[in-house]
Amino acid sequence: MTQQRDISIKVPVLTRVEGEGALRLQIKNGVIEDLQLQIYEPPRLFEKMLLGREPNDVIDIVARICGICPVAYQMTAVQAFENLCEVEVTPWIRAMRRVFYCGEWLQSHALHIHMLAAPDFLGFDNIIEMASKHASVVRRGLRLQALGNDLIALFGARSVHPVGVQVGGFYHAPAVTAVAQIIERLQAAKQDADELVRWTASLPLPAEEQQFVSVALRHANEYPMNEGRIISSSGLNIDCHEYPAHFREHQVPHSTALHALLQDRPYLVGPLARINLNADNLPIELHNLLTTCGITFPSQNMFHSIVARAAECWLAINEAIHLLQDYTQPSEAAIPWQARAGSGMMATEAPRGLLWHHYEVDAAGQVLTARIVPPTSQNQARIEEDLRHSFESIDLGQKDDALRLHGETVIRNYDPCISCATHFLQLDVRRD
Amino acid sequence: MAAQNPRPRIAVHKFSSCDGCQLAFLNLGEDLLALNELVDIVHFAEAGMLDEMAEVDIAFVEGSISTQTDIERIHKIRAQSQYLITIGACATAGGLQALRNLSDSGWLQAVYAQPDYIDSLQHVSPISKQVHVDFELWGCPIDQQQLVTVIRSLLWEVIPKLEQNKVCLECKRRQHVCVMVTQGTACMGPVTHTGCGALCPSVGRGCYGCYGPGENPNTAALGQRFAGLGLLPQQIANQFLAINSQAEPFTATGKIWKDKS
Numbered sequence: 001m002t003q004q005r006d007i008s009i010k011v012p013v014l015t016r017v018e019g020e021g022a023l024r025l026q027i028k029n030g031v032i033e034d035l036q037l038q039i040y041e042p043p044r045l046f047e048k049m050l051l052g053r054e055p056n057d058v059i060d061i062v063a064r065i066c067g068i069c070p071v072a073y074q075m076t077a078v079q080a081f082e083n084l085c086e087v088e089v090t091p092w093i094r095a096m097r098r099v100f101y102c103g104e105w106l107q108s109h110a111l112h113i114h115m116l117a118a119p120d121f122l123g124f125d126n127i128i129e130m131a132s133k134h135a136s137v138v139r140r141g142l143r144l145q146a147l148g149n150d151l152i153a154l155f156g157a158r159s160v161h162p163v164g165v166q167v168g169g170f171y172h173a174p175a176v177t178a179v180a181q182i183i184e185r186l187q188a189a190k191q192d193a194d195e196l197v198r199w200t201a202s203l204p205l206p207a208e209e210q211q212f213v214s215v216a217l218r219h220a221n222e223y224p225m226n227e228g229r230i231i232s233s234s235g236l237n238i239d240c241h242e243y244p245a246h247f248r249e250h251q252v253p254h255s256t257a258l259h260a261l262l263q264d265r266p267y268l269v270g271p272l273a274r275i276n277l278n279a280d281n282l283p284i285e286l287h288n289l290l291t292t293c294g295i296t297f298p299s300q301n302m303f304h305s306i307v308a309r310a311a312e313c314w315l316a317i318n319e320a321i322h323l324l325q326d327y328t329q330p331s332e333a334a335i336p337w338q339a340r341a342g343s344g345m346m347a348t349e350a351p352r353g354l355l356w357h358h359y360e361v362d363a364a365g366q367v368l369t370a371r372i373v374p375p376t377s378q379n380q381a382r383i384e385e386d387l388r389h390s391f392e393s394i395d396l397g398q399k400d401d402a403l404r405l406h407g408e409t410v411i412r413n414y415d416p417c418i419s420c421a422t423h424f425l426q427l428d429v430r431r432d
Numbered sequence: 433m434a435a436q437n438p439r440p441r442i443a444v445h446k447f448s449s450c451d452g453c454q455l456a457f458l459n460l461g462e463d464l465l466a467l468n469e470l471v472d473i474v475h476f477a478e479a480g481m482l483d484e485m486a487e488v489d490i491a492f493v494e495g496s497i498s499t500q501t502d503i504e505r506i507h508k509i510r511a512q513s514q515y516l517i518t519i520g521a522c523a524t525a526g527g528l529q530a531l532r533n534l535s536d537s538g539w540l541q542a543v544y545a546q547p548d549y550i551d552s553l554q555h556v557s558p559i560s561k562q563v564h565v566d567f568e569l570w571g572c573p574i575d576q577q578q579l580v581t582v583i584r585s586l587l588w589e590v591i592p593k594l595e596q597n598k599v600c601l602e603c604k605r606r607q608h609v610c611v612m613v614t615q616g617t618a619c620m621g622p623v624t625h626t627g628c629g630a631l632c633p634s635v636g637r638g639c640y641g642c643y644g645p646g647e648n649p650n651t652a653a654l655g656q657r658f659a660g661l662g663l664l665p666q667q668i669a670n671q672f673l674a675i676n677s678q679a680e681p682f683t684a685t686g687k688i689w690k691d692k693s
Binding site for chain 2: 013014015016017018019020041042043044045046048049052053054057060061064065066067068070107111115116119125126127128131138139142143145146149157158159160161163164166170171172366
């Protein structure tokens with residue numbers, strides 16, 4: 001029987017997350033009276049600073065929303081402008097953008113798995129402590145993270161705020177020799193990726209199933225990254241232009257990031273949602289690997305997120321090899337385009353989940369309005385729902401420290417990117 | 433460093449930012465483990481070390497000041513740190529979010545239905561507006577090599593020697609083809625602090641000034657040159673009023689062109 005005591009948990013600074021957040025929890029007589037994922041990271045008001053800027057400047061500016069996932073912001077913005085200007089890119093550009101995105105998934109997931117999440121499951125405070133007992137695991141993680149960074153730099157010259165993307169394609173095409181070198185490293189990393197999937201599946205992950213709605217992109221025959229329709233596990237299937245009609249954002253007092261809801265309900269975006277909705281588009285080798293590890297997707301165990309991230313690292317490496325193996329350098333890395341007035345939208349799959357952009361541009365090509373919905377603001381309501389569920393289903397008689405760690409583990413499992421979440425807030429606020 | 437303490441203590445603090453400069457630590461790979469052999473990392477929330485008010489030998493500070501709470505925090509951090517080093521454009525010059533300093537009030541009101549819930553100052557400031565800063569690392573993001581050089585220098589009790597040249601010189605040294613001369617592309621390289629390795633010209637595009645102004649930059653002449661290339665006043669203003677809009681030579685030239693637009 002659950003001990004009926006009053007519990008007050010406060011985590012004033014969440015560690016091992018990107019950005020600044022806190023947790024507040026009040027339990028009275030075994031009942032949760034108050035539960036808040038507090039986000040106090042100050043807003044940077046990007047949607048205002050984008051006004052009056054031209055598309056190629058916007059691509060450089062939106063990267064600065066997030067140091068860990070700048071590629072996601074660049075890929076979403078560039079395609080929104082291309083939709084607006086009716087630019088059709090070449091198959092080479094399309095393929096190389098996917099490779100570029102693979103680099104970001106790989107570095108971001110490798111960083112989260114090893115530096116932010118795994119210490120929770122293995123009982124360490126941080127990766128450096130973890131390295132003292134699990135040196136080879138940590139080294140493998142750092143190798144994969146570095147490979148992801150180098151794959152981004154192949155196109156962007158650096159991995160944080162890369163400089164290679166422009167409307168119509170890239171500023172330059174990598175040299176054949178540079179591509180050959182990275183293919184060699186990707187080939188060597190295949191074994192690391194296999195082992196990473198096995199290792200995450202062997203971690204002592206809690207076996208807690210819960211009900212939640214997954215939302216992700218879906219592409220006819222690819223695992224989604226740069227394009228697709230927005231679908232949900234509850235039957236939604238829409239084009240990215242229909243996003244505002246189905247998803248609603250609202251402000252809550254304890255967060256500088258807006259909460260998003262689908263049909264007034266919380267929902268999940270990110271690797272687990274993505275793999276749940278696209279399991280049939282996984283390569284057969286990866287599917288078999290997961291099966292031998294005893295993991296089946298779709299899964300309603302939120303803690304399978306870390307396995308989903310490892311599977312996506314595997315996918316990123318193998319996909320990059322596939323797309324680069326017959327690499328030739330094109331004569332032009334971008335196709336010409338002309339500014340025009342209009343409205344452009346795009347949704348892509350950032351490492352942390354669905355990322356949606358909308359820009360309106362005048363005839364001179366300058367931005368009139370910008371609206372961006374990042375993954376973490378979409379996950380906020382789901383994280384609070386999960387915390388509530390988790391604290392209702394565990395033994396509240398545990399010590400406060402154990403309860404606090406449990407709350408933090410639940411939150412970190414979502415890989416919240418708080419810097420992102422607070423940096424995009426909608427412009428067309430309803431004041432009712 | 434204090435002689436009786438063989439392992440200096442360092443802290444990494446975050447203010448308003450994208451977290452990208454902290455990645456200069458987290459992306460060190462094996463060197464992160466090597467760094468941990470040389471120093472005690474006592475506070476670095478994103479990496480899992482939490483002791484914000486600990487006394488340290490070196491405090492690295494990312495991000496700019498944008499709330500009242502930030503002001504109180506940075507003063508406490510300064511008081512407990514022997515050296516305070518800013519990392520990146522936000523901490524050193526305010527960053528992109530400081531663009532709101534150039535505008536009339538009302539940004540928060542435009543974005544939030546309930547602006548009263550938000551603790552936010554009207555103006556964003558770099559760390560040096562609040563407290564004394566010992567060294568500044570420019571860049572959006574900073575370069576990892578710069579960071580390692582600074583840590584290594586301080587560990588050897590040597591004053592870090594920071595690059596003062598401009599991107600333009602670095603670009604020549606690397607034998608990149610000049611994008612402004614050959615393609616007529618606007619490039620901030622002649623007035624921007626180097627440190628990145630002249631990355632933008634290396635991919636065939638103009639520098640956009642993310643490392644801030646170099647020594648004695650002739651921003652007025654460059655603005656005129658941009659006009660000669662056919663850029664409109666608003667476009668010239670946008671070149672200077674971007675990531676380092678609050679770094680003085682960029683602010684002044686940017687405002688002149690903004691007024692003409």
